[in-house]
Amino acid sequence: MSDFEQQPPPVTETDGDTTTATGGISAEQRQWAMYAHLSALVGGVVTGGWAFSVGCFIGPLIIWMIKKDTMPFVDDQAKEALNFNLTVAAVFFVLLVLTLGTLGIGIVLTLPLGLIVGLAWLVLTIIAGIKANEGVAYRYPFAIRLVK
Template sequence: MSVPPETGATSPQPPYEAVHVGPGSQERQWALFAHLSALAGCIITGPWAGWGCFLGPLIIWLIKKDTMPFVDDQGKEALNFNITMAILCVALVIITVITFGLGIFVTAPIGFIAGIAWLVLTIVAAIKANEGVRYRYPFTLRLIK
């Protein structure tokens, strides 16, 4: 038995690479800054001044929302998350005051857990944004759309 000759090109064609079209490096960097600016704002103003945590994402989102779609998305996400966390903190303080300080036994552990979750989720979001992934924070009120 003989092997029939191949019909077609004798040289193998190079494989095609999938082209990933996503945000550019500058967009990813600004999205990273949108998330990390919440950390910087909290460090500068202190964790008790709630406005510092969402002031940075607000400024970056307002400056870059029209020119960079990825920064627009991630800036809104960071802003919504930090506003949600600020609302939670204000609610915990109000509950503590209404209960004449006795509620602190419940609100302090909740506040501590929320603070750790805020830190971890902000860092995860910054890493994902730097990779070009649209990150969505869990348990976030979508106030700005």
């Protein structure tokens, strides 16, 4: 018998629409999970930042709604991205209310906080997209889990 005949074929399982080696997450699922995280960046660019509370969670919401039943990894990561972006939107809303509630004087405090939160949002979103593309289930450190 040759070496080829002695080796059994790799065991495969079906994940969504593609087939992968056992224990792995399909490339398609990893890619959609990455899109779920990075779509928040696209939403922020498209809305120009003025509608942060809407633009940044629409992308993860759409991906979650479309892929939640067929791709478990995408379901998990899109929910994570959605929860994080809802949390950040709530923080920005509170900062806006504080700024307006103090008739603009509070901007001395809310502007630096907004910049720090915005920078953290950008960095964590990019890290999450990279990790999702590697097949790692990323958890944001400061997300309130609203969508379960």
